[in-house]
Amino acid sequence: MKAASVSETAPVPLIATDLKQWAYCRRIPYYRYVMPVAFAPTYPMRRGRNVEEAVAALERRRGLRRYGLDSGERRFGVWLRSEHLGLSGKLDLLIVTRRASFPVDFKDTRGGVRDNHRMQLAAYALLVEEAYRRPVRTGFIYASPTRELMAVPIGERERKAVVQAMAEIRAMIERGMIPEPTAVRARCVACEFRNFCGDIW
Numbered sequence: 001m002k003a004a005s006v007s008e009t010a011p012v013p014l015i016a017t018d019l020k021q022w023a024y025c026r027r028i029p030y031y032r033y034v035m036p037v038a039f040a041p042t043y044p045m046r047r048g049r050n051v052e053e054a055v056a057a058l059e060r061r062r063g064l065r066r067y068g069l070d071s072g073e074r075r076f077g078v079w080l081r082s083e084h085l086g087l088s089g090k091l092d093l094l095i096v097t098r099r100a101s102f103p104v105d106f107k108d109t110r111g112g113v114r115d116n117h118r119m120q121l122a123a124y125a126l127l128v129e130e131a132y133r134r135p136v137r138t139g140f141i142y143a144s145p146t147r148e149l150m151a152v153p154i155g156e157r158e159r160k161a162v163v164q165a166m167a168e169i170r171a172m173i174e175r176g177m178i179p180e181p182t183a184v185r186a187r188c189v190a191c192e193f194r195n196f197c198g199d200i201w
């Protein structure tokens with residue numbers, strides 16, 4: 001029997017942002033992977049990128065005390081990749097101490113940590129643990145409009161949610177069927193894909 005090649009067995013490569021989008025609206029990964037469409041980045045998207053750069057500049061001048069840490073190494077814009085998970089992503093900030101790692105995601109958001117933020121942060125946690133071989137028990141969301149730093153526990157539940165979501169995204173890609181739209185229709189108003197979701201208007 002012919003042995004399976006790597007390309008036959010390797011999982012469909014995903015990025016950490018896919019996990020966030022899947023939790024936000026399942027159609028967004030569909031538009032990315034199954035029916036790629038040309039879309040214009042919205043103002044919130046462009047602003048989000050600019051804000052990340054501004055926050056990184058600010059964070060470089062700050063200490064670690066507000067993370068509850070006495071010492072640690074800070075790394076900005078860290079590219080992470082796991083062959084095993086078929087997952088990659090660029091993390092805004094990683095703090096590495098002798099005993100643990102702490103992923104930090106900068107968000108242009110108000111109103112606390114949302115499920116999709118938690119999902120993306122947990123995806124980074126899996127990548128960081130594999131790359132740095134230190135446990136991740138806590139990550140942080142930095143909300144740039146309010147300058148609020150929010151600690152997010154990363155436990156088994158969050159890890160399992162990421163693994164399950166990756167399986168669901170890959171199953172969706174395999175089926176090639178457009179998922180149901182998000183039930184939260186307010187999300188559609190500023191969505192960069194709204195022109196392609198004709199069935200919801």
Ligand code: SF4
Pocket residue numbers: 025026027028180181182187188189191192193194195196197200
């Ligand atoms: S317009 Fe609404 S349903 Fe369509 S991709 Fe965007 S958030 Fe999802």
